[in-house]
Amino acid sequence: MSSYDDHHPSGWGPHDWGHGAPHNSWSPLIMSIGIGVFLFSVAGVYEWGEFIDASYIGVSIAGLAIVFIGLTVWWRQDYTFDGGYEPRSTGTPFRGIEIRKVAIWVFLMSEMMVFTSLFSTYMRYRFGIESCESVFASGEWVEGASVTCFEPAGHLIASSWFHIAPGAINTFALIISSFTIVQALRYAGMVDIDSDRRRKLVTRYLGTTWFLAVLFLTLKMIEWFLGFPLPEFLHEYNHGDSTIKSLYAEGYLINADSYQHKYYNTDYVASHGHGMDHDSALYLMMEEGTHSGGQMMANIRVSASTFYVTTGTHGAHVLGGIIGLTYMTYKASRGGYTPENAVSIEYFGLYWHFVDLVWVIVFPFFYLY
């Protein structure tokens, strides 16, 4: 016990880990203040989707900066961690297991509930609101008046192979990154290689994971906001269009209360693809002359909100992973991982596999179906 008495670690780090967990840290206080400032100022920038005050943008960036300062302090304390004090379980039935590994599993349990709640929201709206396709086919709309219906993003995205491409590549990127993180763990824990080779391999695999995560978010931005052009020889496979439009350009937005799309235009549908469905009520009504056809306008704010918030929450988890990986790659490049503390890569890996797994569920529900 005496070893504790003369042990006065600084609240700013780095810590002397031989004595066990750090006893003081400024990080929690700083990060909390940063989060508070951030949440406060974001609400100053926008109000019900309307831009209010640009000066708050600066404050919210300041908030994030404060969070980041706190995070740096946290990492600075952790940086010296060499596995010398890895607390282990004393209680049955987990005796001997690293405590922090159990904690990560517990954490994933709550993450599970987070995504479950998001999916309940999705299912409530997906199955509770009539889909735009069936409203269109039912003919219960008139040109110029907006109808409320559910337009799954998958309807837009799955309409063309090129449109799916970013999401599909992302799926593979995440799956591969799950593999590379395990490789990093494997080499970090390998006892019979020399330390320089270990350093290089671990850095390489963590770096690859980092790169794949960044690729994921980049493609997501392309898919949401930027879109991309297609080479000419592919146009014919893309309904003759020269570009893949982003969801933003398609008007698939949280404020889209009068969303118009060519698929809901009788003229376009009649002249493209397989033409109009001759069994649909709309077709029959148009034949009878009781419906004049034209462009259906839809309020799809709920569907867009569900899509962006669910995939955005997943994206935020990827971003969190990138921030963590940045630190880990840096630490690895300085030879910070040894077989003694390789298990900390596993902790991150558990989280990262979970993020991967969530994507594997999000992708079919939101992109294909």
Place this chain on the structure above:
Amino acid sequence: MNTRISRSLVVLAVLSIAMVISPAVVSYPTGISGVKDSGCNCHGAVVSPDVAGSISGLPDQYNYSEEYEIVVSFTGGPANAANSNQGGFNLWVSDGELVPSDATVQAYGVNEVSHTEAGNDQTSWTLTWTAPSSDKNVEFVLHVNSVNGNADGNNGGSSGDMWNRLSAKVSPPILVLESADPFVVLSTLILVSAILLAITLTYVFYRTNPESFTWDNFAPWIAEWLTTTDHKKIGTLYFVAGMFFLGVGGIMAMMIRIQLSVPGNDFLTQDQYNQFFTLHGTTMIFLAAMPLINGFANWMVPLQIGAPDLALPRINAMSFWLQPVAALLIFTGVFSGSGADTGWTGYAPYVVSETAHMGTTMWVAGQIMLVASSTLTGINFLTTIAVMRAPGMGWLQMPLFTWSILIANLMLFLSIPAFGIGLIQVYLDRVIGTAFYDVSAGGDPLLWSHLFWYFGHPEVYVVIVPAFGVISEVIATSARRSIFGYRSMVYAMAGIGVVSFIVYGHHMFTSGMSPTLRFVTMLTTMLVAVPTGIKIFNWLKTMHGGSLVYRTHTLWTLGFLVTFTLGGISGMFFPSIAMDLHLHESYFVVAHFHYVLVGGTVFGFYAAIYYWWPKMTGRMMDERLGVIHFLTGFISYNALFWPMHRLGVWGMARRHHTYFVSTEEAMGALPIEAAGWNMFVSVSAFLFFFSNFFLIANMIKTVIRGEKAPADPWGGWSFEWMTASPPPTPSFDPHNLPELKDANEHIANEPGTLGKLFNRLMMSEDEEVAH
């Protein structure tokens, strides 16, 4: 070095707080269409002393209901008779009615007038003010614009225009005192409490070592508190924060009771009342009850299971520090006069409607942080209890308080993400304009109710179950017996935990939810009575054959048994739906949940304070003050909440700013006796509020000069009584953990069947057991 860092950190904290609060202060929303405070922006933002407005025709003292013709005019500024336009004005009055005299003036409601298009080319206007019919201090606020009528003047060109403001006061025939703005009262009280708290803490610091009371000692001392990751210190921080907000919530409750003491009262306006009950609920549940529970959980769980600290000490500090910041966000609304007014349930679509106050957004943001805090707490406690029990302590050898914390955290942990997601949806709806709860876009208000109550019901058990744990500890120790039916106690708590997830629909019996679901939740709600009954009977049986030692914590425990039983019984009225249709949202509900939350949780934690205080501070509490606290508190508490049952049955509705009784002249909702009972309730409320000062006095007194406490003053068996009072840091030496023995030899030290299975599954063969 440390001093400099802590000084700069304090400066940083103050700056951040100022930054958080200042925009809210600027936006103090009492302006008349934004004119009163920010000036008339329609003609440029140049305030000029050259422009002088005046109001003539006003008396110094008005006569009731008399009409006064007043003339508003201004001189100075760029106004010039040659201009096409010369200026305009806006006049606001706090009381009475303003009526235009001619077509150059137009009225916006009875409180505000302005010039019309036709009145643009003048510098003076005439109108009529009708004085109020009662005694009011009347305030006039005048804004005038002096306009240069430049080139595009008709099109609203405003360059070079100037404005100024003027205010005037008129007294009533009989002078009245300015009535205090309840918000000012509340803010002042909160500030005063905070300052008192700071002074108390400093004084306690001073008394603990008067010689070293210097800044050089104080700075590291305070920095230690701000950065600590020791479970005991964080526990104390939680405890202090919880007690502080218990006081703040109490002050709000008192103001609510002042408002309700007589029918038709207007001490609080509707608008203020709505914010008070919202913040009272949020404060009491999230900022008082939960931190108090976490305070004791932090203190006692590692001590009880023989662990050196919690599993993740820094995460633990993070859980705590999120809370004061969240509290600031939640209260920004109060300091700006436009706090959340949604009820703690924040039902959609009201919570996302523009009629809900602006402060609602920050109320939501603060709660998002509290959700994060609770999640981190959950990770910490679940992990700690699962993996850090001392050797020899199997699952069924844990002290019951630890069990209760485990169950509570499990419930909270599995339910709070739903609430968090709901809050994030509301936050995004209110901020960036998503449409989760926008009914016109297809949003479903019931989705919020489901997400909220899926969390909300487990949440109310989260705050009561730890009290069960406390009571189990205290009654067994006080009766000098082993708790009766340890295993059935554990199963009962686990049963409550399971049932909590499937009963939440009983909050929605009158909503549009599907009748089948409502019916199912009626059955499950009835079921809650079974495990609760088991617990109460077990506690009673524990006393049998024992030797009950009367201490203050024993008294509070017996008090708990009375009030919690009553609260439990009144709870049985709700699942009978034909009755619930009448009782829902009435004062019967208010009485019921205060009986279980105050009579249950708060009494339980009063018992905990008296029980564990010697362990936490090393000082015995004063028993005489304790008994006085119990007697005054218990009696005034029952006088406060018992009559509410009858008021509710009579028809007094919850969340109503005021109520009216039937008299011979007019029909009201309540019988005339209700007025008297409400006054009785209000008086009792104040008595209950002030009875808590005995507790505060007791705490301060004993910290300073209490009798030194032995390690095991009451004769408990669990590990916390093994350590010194107060315990060292780390609480147990990690290399020499205590080992639990078991008086029941047949199960001593052996993992159960499940434990063996887990052991096989979860331990790789080459891994060494740590100890």
Place this chain on the structure above:
Amino acid sequence: MTIQNALFDGLWDYYIWISLLVSIFTFTWLYHHSFWYRSDKGGEHDNPDEIEVGVFPKHNDDMKLEVAWTVAPFLLIVWLTYISWLPLASVWAPVDDADFHGYECEEGESSNNALVGEGYNAIVESECYHVMEITGKQWVWQFDCLELATELCDTSSETIEVYGTVPVLHLKEGETYLAIMTSEDVTHAPWFLGLGTKEDVLYGQDTSLWLTVVEGTSDQIILCTEYCGDAHSVMAAMLNVHS
């Protein structure tokens, strides 16, 4: 002016009796034990169970007793559920379920509703019912009698001293009404104080509520009981009952 309707009264009285029994049982036990088994050594500890720090104490349990007080409350709640069943079915009777309120009345037909049964079995049965509409909006109630004759259902407004001008709904004694309800903005809930019933009105959805104006129902205030904003507490209306 206590309560309200017979349906509530019967259940209420019954529950009060049960509560009294449970409380007397529990509190007698509590008071007996807390005096009979108190320590007479003024704080010095007896230690009948040989409790010792660091030793998990001897089990103190009795399977029979524990099972007894698991089963007894369970039986009690089964019984309480059973007796709550009929009133529940009657307050939530589905529309067009002929068991309680028959079918929608033809013109000129009367519900002739009446209280059937006694005590906790008291429910209201009617031959047929009339349909009307209630709409809530911030912060006023709107009643719509649809095509009902004015003697069955009428609306007006009245200025009363405390609530100001409020809408008044005139209903006839002995008639049963099905109120189809909706809201124009946020959630509200009309509480018919003297009928002892309420139900939320939701924006974008219809809900329904049975108004069984049995003989002897008095004039009463209707309040809003789902928090709806500033003037929530004075969002009142009156129910005027005539014969």
